[in-house]
Amino acid sequence: AGAELVFNHPYVYAALRVAAGLTIAPFADADPYRDLSARLSVGTPLIKVPLRFAAGIYNLTFDSGDGGTVLFREITSPAVGFTLEDVRVTDMIDVSAGFLWLTASAQDDEMDAAFTGDLAVRIKLIERGKFRIFVAPAVSGSLVVSGLGNEWNLCPAIYAGVIYNEYK
Numbered sequence: 657a658g659a660e661l662v663f664n665h666p667y668v669y670a671a672l673r674v675a676a677g678l679t680i681a682p683f684a685d686a687d688p689y690r691d692l693s694a695r696l697s698v699g700t701p702l703i704k705v706p707l708r709f710a711a712g713i714y715n716l717t718f719d720s721g722d723g724g725t726v727l728f729r730e731i732t733s734p735a736v737g738f739t740l741e742d743v744r745v746t747d748m749i750d751v752s753a754g755f756l757w758l759t760a761s762a763q764d765d766e767m768d769a770a771f772t773g774d775l776a777v778r779i780k781l782i783e784r785g786k787f788r789i790f791v792a793p794a795v796s797g798s799l800v801v802s803g804l805g806n807e808w809n810l811c812p813a814i815y816a817g818v819i820y821n822e823y824k
Contacts, residue, residue: 657675657676657677658673658674658675658676658815658817659673659674659675660672660673660674664701665701666701667700667701667702668698668699668700669697669698669699669700669701669706669708669741670696670697670698670699671696671697671708671741672694672695672696673693673694673695673697673712674693674694675691675692675693675694676690676691676692676693677689677690677691677796677811677813678690678691679811688718688719689716689717689718689719689809689811690715690716690717690719691714691715691716691717691796691798691811692714692715693712693713693714693715693735693772694712694713695710695711695712695713695735695754695756696710696711696712697709697710697739697741697754698710699741705740706740706741706742706743707738707739707740708738708739708740708741709736709738710735710736710737710738710739710754710756711734711735711736712734712735712756713732713733713734713735714731714732714733714735714756714758714772715730715731715732716730716731716732716772716798717729717730717731718730727766727800727802727804727805727807728766728767728800728802728807731758731760731770731798731800732760733758733759733760733761733770734758734759734760735756735757735758735759735772736756736757736759737754737755737756737757737771738754738755738756739752739753739754739755740752740753740754741754742778747780748779748780748781749777749778749779749780750777750778751775751776751777751778752774752775752776752778753773753774753775753776754773754774755771755772755773756771756772756773757769757770757771758770758771758772758798761800761801766802766803766804767800767801767802768801768802768803769800769801770798770799770800770801771798771799772796772797772798772799773796773797773798774794774795774796774797775794775795775796776792776793776794776795776815777792777793777794778790778791778792779791779792780819786820786821786822787818787819787820788818788819788822789816789817789818789819790816790817790818790819791814791815791816792814792815792816792817793812793813793814794812794813794814794815795810795811795812795813796810796811796813797809797810797811
């Protein structure tokens with residue numbers, strides 16, 4: 657699930673994105689996974705490329721039981737990085753991607769580095785006045801680099817939603 661609030665001006669672009677996800681049916685012995693995130697991205701349309709600086713907070717949690725299959729059961733961290741947002745492919749399709757460093761990895765002795773990222777393709781299906789109905793296949797994930805071993809996960813998803821009063 658997710659929500660997004662966008663401010664678009666000829667000189668400043670800002671977006672607040674909040675998302676939550678959970679694994680409904682993990683494969684085999686994989687641990688159920690939850691993630692919560694909120695990020696603010698800021699940029700300027702003057703550079704002609706929708707590259708934005710992003711900062712936020714991320715929580716990644718594996719609900720592992722006794723002797724779970726993960727190295728890190730929970731990571732809560734501020735994050736900083738860059739995003740490409742709403743790259744218009746056609747009038748009905750746009751792509752967004754983000755890559756952020758989880759800053760808590762700099763202070764955790766067990767982690768050498770941690771990152772999170774996402775990629776989504778938004779396909780607008782129906783347009784009615786100020787409303788647009790869309791679907792968005794997406795994938796998000798995280799990577800933790802550690803002396804104990806590297807750990808990564810990918811979470812595919814398909815979102816459906818409504819856009820109201822989109823700036824074109």
